[in-house]
Amino acid sequence: MKIQFTVALAALIFFCTYSCKEETFYQGHSIYDSICANCHMEDGSGLKGIIPPLANSDYLKNNQLEVACIIRYGMEGDVVVNGKTYNQPMAGITYVTDTEIANIINYINNAWGNDYGMVDFKNLRIKLKECAAEEERIRLEERAERIRKMNQ
């Protein structure tokens, strides 16, 4: 009876993890599909010449912490992904929390055959703080510039 029970329990745990495998990135997946997929597509393939891919993207793989800031503050100017240059502004997604950003990154890191591991949450938060300070600095500089122009 005891052995039977153990075997059954093991099977239960196995089935549970197996059938829930897709659920590991549940929040990241659902936010991705509702926001990012509009541009990067549900399969992460992007849009020819205009929106870079996230599936098999060397940029995503090599810029894990920067991607957190791209999600929150957007991105503009040239970006090279897999040897191809893209240049089309991406607006920041201002209403996602630090945790949600981590969940999105973990989802895209492991979707569509990507195997980029998990993002380090502590470092991600530090990076987001740095980017917030940088954005604030740029904002103040632009404001000062506007005032200077107005007074001329």
Place this chain on the structure above:
Amino acid sequence: MKYLLGVFLVTFFFACDNTPDAPVKGLVIAKKDVLPILGNRDIAENGDTIYPTIPDFAFINQNGDTVTNADFEGKAYVADFFFIHCPTICPKVTQQMLRVNDKFADDDNLMLLAHTVDPKRDDVAALKSYADKLDAKTPKWHFVTGDKDELHGIADDYFSVAIENPDAPGGFDHSGRLILVDKNRHVRAFANGTDPDEVTQFIEDIKVLLAEK
């Protein structure tokens, strides 16, 4: 006890089957012989039926050339409404336009006409760079800009919506439809450009139209 565990196992096995990408409806592609003419029809005094038609238009394309109905003379075309700074559905819709473009690349009887709803930002130069990145070529695929009211107004005739709305993402409300127009300026079919399955059916509809004499 054993039974209870069995029940548990079965429950757990199915419990999590609610992944967002779980397969949805299986799409049956309906084969049509003739496409209907869409919209409300009128009867003229002499008894003839009057079908809604796309009115005269004149817009400017990505090369800075004027594009009018005359450029679509004798051809069918697929129209849509988009804007480059669109933070929502446009890239998905453009992806489907690209699909139609590639599918009928060798058939001169089908053209594409993408209207911006944001002519202030989407001028000729912006449209040119957008079209070039997509590898979209005239005369197959025109991206047009022009007078904002004319662009928004003609959306109605294509059973589409294009309205400026500061509260909407990116500043515009607009529908992501692909609209099929025949050589007599009648709308014959449309599809939701964010739904690739609908566009698969739409591509079949285009083939039916092109087979018409």
